[in-house]
Amino acid sequence: MTREKLSLLDTTLRDGAQMAGVDFSLADKRHIAALLDGLGVDYIEGGYPGANPLDTEFFAQRPKLKTARFAAFGMTKRAGRSAANDPGLASLLKADADVITFVAKTWDYQVHVALGCTLEENLDNISQSVEAARAKGHEVVVDCEHFFDGFKANSGYALQCATAAYAAGARYVVLCDTNGGTLPHEIERIVAAAAEHVPGSHLGIHAHDDTGNAVANSLAAVRAGARHIQGTLNGLGERCGNANLVSLIPTLLLKRDFAERFEIGVTPEKLATLSKVSHTLDELLNRAPNRHAPYVGASAFATKAGIHASAVMKEPKTYEHIAPESVGNKRRLLVSDQAGKSNILAELERIGVRLDKDDSRVARLLDEVKQKETLGYAYEGADASFALLARRILGQVPDYFEVERFRVDVERRHNAQGDLVSVSEAIVKVNIDGETLISAAEGAGPVNALDLALRKDLGKYQRFIEDLELVDFRVRIFQGGTDAVTRVLVEFRDATGESWSTVGVSANIIDASFQALTDAITYKLLKSGAR
Numbered sequence: 001m002t003r004e005k006l007s008l009l010d011t012t013l014r015d016g017a018q019m020a021g022v023d024f025s026l027a028d029k030r031h032i033a034a035l036l037d038g039l040g041v042d043y044i045e046g047g048y049p050g051a052n053p054l055d056t057e058f059f060a061q062r063p064k065l066k067t068a069r070f071a072a073f074g075m076t077k078r079a080g081r082s083a084a085n086d087p088g089l090a091s092l093l094k095a096d097a098d099v100i101t102f103v104a105k106t107w108d109y110q111v112h113v114a115l116g117c118t119l120e121e122n123l124d125n126i127s128q129s130v131e132a133a134r135a136k137g138h139e140v141v142v143d144c145e146h147f148f149d150g151f152k153a154n155s156g157y158a159l160q161c162a163t164a165a166y167a168a169g170a171r172y173v174v175l176c177d178t179n180g181g182t183l184p185h186e187i188e189r190i191v192a193a194a195a196e197h198v199p200g201s202h203l204g205i206h207a208h209d210d211t212g213n214a215v216a217n218s219l220a221a222v223r224a225g226a227r228h229i230q231g232t233l234n235g236l237g238e239r240c241g242n243a244n245l246v247s248l249i250p251t252l253l254l255k256r257d258f259a260e261r262f263e264i265g266v267t268p269e270k271l272a273t274l275s276k277v278s279h280t281l282d283e284l285l286n287r288a289p290n291r292h293a294p295y296v297g298a299s300a301f302a303t304k305a306g307i308h309a310s311a312v313m314k315e316p317k318t319y320e321h322i323a324p325e326s327v328g329n330k331r332r333l334l335v336s337d338q339a340g341k342s343n344i345l346a347e348l349e350r351i352g353v354r355l356d357k358d359d360s361r362v363a364r365l366l367d368e369v370k371q372k373e374t375l376g377y378a379y380e381g382a383d384a385s386f387a388l389l390a391r392r393i394l395g396q397v398p399d400y401f402e403v404e405r406f407r408v409d410v411e412r413r414h415n416a417q418g419d420l421v422s423v424s425e426a427i428v429k430v431n432i433d434g435e436t437l438i439s440a441a442e443g444a445g446p447v448n449a450l451d452l453a454l455r456k457d458l459g460k461y462q463r464f465i466e467d468l469e470l471v472d473f474r475v476r477i478f479q480g481g482t483d484a485v486t487r488v489l490v491e492f493r494d495a496t497g498e499s500w501s502t503v504g505v506s507a508n509i510i511d512a513s514f515q516a517l518t519d520a521i522t523y524k525l526l527k528s529g530a531r
Contacts, residue, residue: 003263006222006252007172009043009101009141009204009230010036010245012281013058014073016236017047021285026057028284033063035277036233040266041245043141045071049095050088062096067265071141072097076104076129079117083132093136099171100133101141102126106161107150119157123164130168140170143206143230147175148182151190163197172204172228177217180210180240184220191224204228207243209235214243219251222258233281234293246278247294254322268326275328288472295327302331348390365393375505376485382503384523385516391526400461400525402431403518406453408446408510426453435459447473447513454517464528465521467495475509488512492520498527 013029016022024032029046036044044065047055049072062070074092077083084090092100104126105111111122126142133140142165144150150158165173175194177187187205195203205221205228207214218229235244249266252258275296282289291298301324324331345362348355355362368389369379379386391397406428415421426449427440439456443449455465472491477484486509493499500523504515 003261004227006262006264007042007204007228008245008249008264008266009045009071009228010041010232011045011073011206011230011242012036012232012236014045014047014055015238015242016232018238019236019241021287022236024054024284026054029054029058030063031284032233032281033065033068035280037063037065037068038270039249039273039277040264040270041068042265043071043099044068045073045101046097048073049097050074050091059095059097069098069139070096071099071101073101073103076102076125077132079115079121079125083128089129089132093133093138098139099141100138101143102129102133102165103143103145104129104161104165105146106144106158107146108154108157110146110150123160126161126164127168130165130170134169141172141174141204141228142170143174143176145176146178147194148177148186148190149179151193155193159194159197162194166198166202171202173198173202174204174206174228174230175221175226176206177208177214178206180208180214182207182213182217183211184213184216187217188220188224191221191226195225200225201227204230205243206230208237209240209242209244212240214241215247215251218243218248219258222262234278234290236281246274246296250274250295250322250327254326271326272328295322296329300324301329353390353394361393365390368393372505376487377503377505378487378489379503382489382501382516384500385502385519388502388519388523388526397522397526398531400432400522400530401458403454403514404429404431404436406450406514408450410446424449426450428453428456430454430458432459432461446510450510450514451517454514455521458521461525461530464525464530468521468524469493471499472501473513486512488516490516490520492524494524 012032013024017024033044033046046058046062049055049059059072072092072095075088077086077089105115105122108119111117111119115122130140130142144162147158162173175191191203191205203226205218205226207217214235218231222229229243229248231243231245231248232241234246235241249264250271252262252264253266253268253271278293278296279289289297294300301320320331345355345357373379388397406426408424408426411423413421413423424443424446425440426443426446427438430437437457437459439453441449441452441456443452451470455468458465469492470490471493474489476487485505485507488504488509489501491499491501500520502516502519502523504512504519506512506515
């Protein structure tokens with residue numbers, strides 16, 4: 001049976017940029033456009049040329065795309081002006097883009113309040129703008145802003161707006177849940193009603209996630225007849241975000257109800273890069289990836305309970321709805337106080353250690369893990385510390401160096417300019433093969449100073465740690481009070497791009513940090529083959 005085509009428009013670079021805390025540079029926008037093009041989306045909305053210097057510069061030297069069509073976003077013409085005499089429209093049509101995306105008001109209330117024109121004038125604005133863009137050779141997408149609220153208030157007028165856009169030549173008339181408050185059953189009903197006026201092959205959906213239903217709403221729209229979906233990578237977007245294409249794409253490709261009826265531009269081979277694409281975006285934004293994100297999160301295929309781990313090892317389908325590798329992810333059987341031998345054996349195998357299930361060292365390691373987790377350790381989030389714990393029990397971790405002592409001082413004082421500042425300094429004394437090395441460093445804080453001092457001079461091992469970069473530092477307090485127990489998790493990365501996490505626990509945050517830092521360095525030396 002011939003499958004219908006679903007087109008995907010990504011608006012990460014435009015709508016996604018409106019999310020609080022998101023600030024793209026020009027280099028970021030070029031990088032993300034290349035990622036999206038490689039993934040296989042049909043349209044990449046680059047921004048609003050003329051609205052800000054960054055987008056204007058981006059369109060002045062548009063990215064070179066292999067397959068995706070490049071879209072410029074802007075408003076329809078203003079009432080009281082012809083299309084030929086509207087400066088905003090003229091600027092938009094001059095943009096170096098294949099596609100023009102117009103935002104059009106379709107809620108009668110918004111037409112009166114935001115535009116200050118009549119309903120008839122708004123219809124004329126939509127028609128003339130689409131016709132003008134078509135005359136310049138552009139493909140046209142019309143985003144019907146507030147369509148669902150408009151439909152509930154005045155369905156006749158909302159449908160008139162959608163029909164006017166289609167009649168004027170719009171390739172896609174996109175129904176926008178701008179406030180994000182519409183629910184899936186409402187979406188399905190209203191899109192089905194719209195499909196009686198605009199063919200489904202020309203209908204699209206643009207959903208916001210204010211009720212947590214943006215992905216579900218997008219799928220409901222497809223069931224009701226829409227054949228064009230707009231969204232963003234990792235669900236970036238205004239307020240609570242947009243429909244997450246990282247969740248939508250694998251659902252459309254891997255879930256039978258959609259995979260048997262529809263095809264998209266993302267191939268199974270490209271789908272296998274999805275986790276990398278998602279994580280790369282987070283790296284560009286300097287934020288940690290969501291470990292619990294569907295499909296691509298580090299915990300998406302992680303099993304903690306021992307009884308579940310045993311079942312997963314026998315038959316992965318018992319607790320995995322898809323194969324992790326299909327989206328570039330991997331299975332993880334977590335080591336924790338909930339673990340059984342199956343978890344331990346699976347994690348040992350992952351780090352390259354094969355032991356028989358009846359080997360006494362497996363039970364010993366399991367007991368050690370559970371004992372340490374009662375003290376506050378958490379190995380499910382510290383893979384490198386678990387690897388070292390296991391290999392130490394097996395006698396496979398050399399004593400590379402011994403820290404004989406360290407001291408960390410924090411002083412509040414006036415600097416040369418007379419400003420009151422806090423200064424942190426650390427001194428570390430290390431013994432390597434009988435040689436004593438003493439290093440000192442100042443840092444932004446006590447842990448930073450300790451990290452810098454510890455990695456400043458490791459003698460013959462220094463070349464192995466030159467490329468180390470501390471990328472995350474997390475602290476959690478247990479048993480609150482003056483005698484609180486502190487857990488520190490640190491994440492390091494090296495020049496290969498590999499990252500690993502280690503854990504330290506103590507009533508003293510500096511001591512807990514020290515444990516995690518030394519584990520991280522030891523793990524790097526071990527994986528680098530240092531002797």
